[in-house]
Amino acid sequence: MAFNHPMKKPEAPKEPYKSTKKTPQLLRGMRDTLPKDDKYWRAVYGKAQELADAYGFGRIDTPILEEASLFTRAVGRQTDIVEKEMYVFEDKDGEKISLRPEATASVVRAYIQHGMLNLPQPVKLWYWGPMFRHDRPQAGRFRQFTQAGYEIIGDDSPVADAQVILVAYKFYTELGLPVNVQLNSIGTAEDRTRYKVELVNYYRANRSKLCDNCKVRLVKNPMRLLDCKEEGCQPIKENAPRILEFLAEESRKHFMSLLEYLDELSIPYFLNHTLVRGLDYYTKTVFEIWPEPFTPKAEPVAPVDAGPGAVLSVSGAVADETPIVIKEKEPKEAEEAKMPAQVALCGGGRYDLLVEELGGRPTPACGVAPGIERAVQQLRMRQLAVPEINKHELFVAQLGELAKRKALVLFEMLRLEKIPAAEAFSKGSLKFQLEAANEKKIPYALIIGQKEVIDKTVIIRDMDSGIQETVDFQKVVSAVKRKIGRE
């Protein structure tokens, strides 16, 4: 009778495991990256590194801790990042130190300290590492997050801007992510001063129609008026003076030239006059890269060529015909795409004043910083394929103590031949081991039992057909190589 297997006598019931110790909690906004996610991280890191090598960026690693003043000077004292998000504390010497909220400041600090101005210019550097901001966590926004970055220091030409954008753009598209480039120029400090006067005048005239938030911005940070999302403010925003029209000749030429390079490289971009980046050190070029809206039901997204008319040509006056693209303005099917509101995958631009600000000789520079968690999130959300780690071709199974020893040796032989094999040496039953091999979809299992040890052989089992053959122990590696097409 099928259901009357003789059972083992049940053991005495164990006391349920119970601990009196508390498990320490994960700090807010911090995350563990588990093995199941590792493939995404490796794919992204691999791409970041590959591009760095290809475009000639040298790797730089700077400390996570820096003098707090580095960031207050570089990023700007009255920015949100410094004002309310920076981790600052005193160390045992009473020195004010900070967990870095970004890395450009550190890279520039290192450029100055190591006299890199004596190297052939420009100096191109890239980095990858954790950053810290004490922000309120949300999906795609953490207190510890990872940024990669590419910086070109010592080149004032728009080619540098173009290359930085190119690298960032390729970073996403070559990972399979459809993205678009949002581009603007905020000119020089003088350009901005002239612009701000005009902007404030314009908004003052419309003051009564503004939301409360904008009224504050009008006084505190006029540039921010441009990224207000309040509906009532939109028409005012639309007609606001645009900074591109206030650029002095030099900034303007720089920007036009950048657009030409991007056209030449066939990088689609959108001019976005509301793009004002939050770090003080930016001059001239600023940009962000956004993901294309994503609908889960949609077919796999084909690489986006940006719709007709989206790509601007440089011929003709830029300022007039800028079809500004505002984020998806059709919330009717609100539930479909659960994409968080904060969308920028990376941000960057030119920072011609920063080296000087940190005590170096005046040196132009530009760079970009992709947020890695957001890239990984996009890959997962869009279910894009990334290379599997541990794609085992063999499973080494053993039965019995003697066989286990031989299996250990066999595993080493395979490893030296760079044949990726899986094992379950801590288990004894064949059943379990074949189950595991099956679970992992491994095509072949190598089985060693008592009998095989004595005969000096190994069984090769084809997991698909169940067909087995017995091979001489010494010949098993070459036999296996033939089977998996390694010969």
Add this chain to the structure above:
RNA sequence: GUGGCCAUAGUUUAGUGGUAAAACAGCGGGUUGUGGUCCCGUUGUCGAGAGUUCGAUUCUCUCUGGCCACCCCA
């Protein structure tokens, strides 16, 4: 930093003012030599603390954490 929603086993979720359930995963087994089915067993102080109550996982408050919007940013 402001506001809103939420918190049950590893995961996804039921459920109740009288101390809890399902599925999947995990582990063990169906007499230690064979998997992709099947069967059995097993795993939980209902996020933490306080209050109300005879009694709270269920009600209230605080905290912690997650998500969302704002702020801002990667």
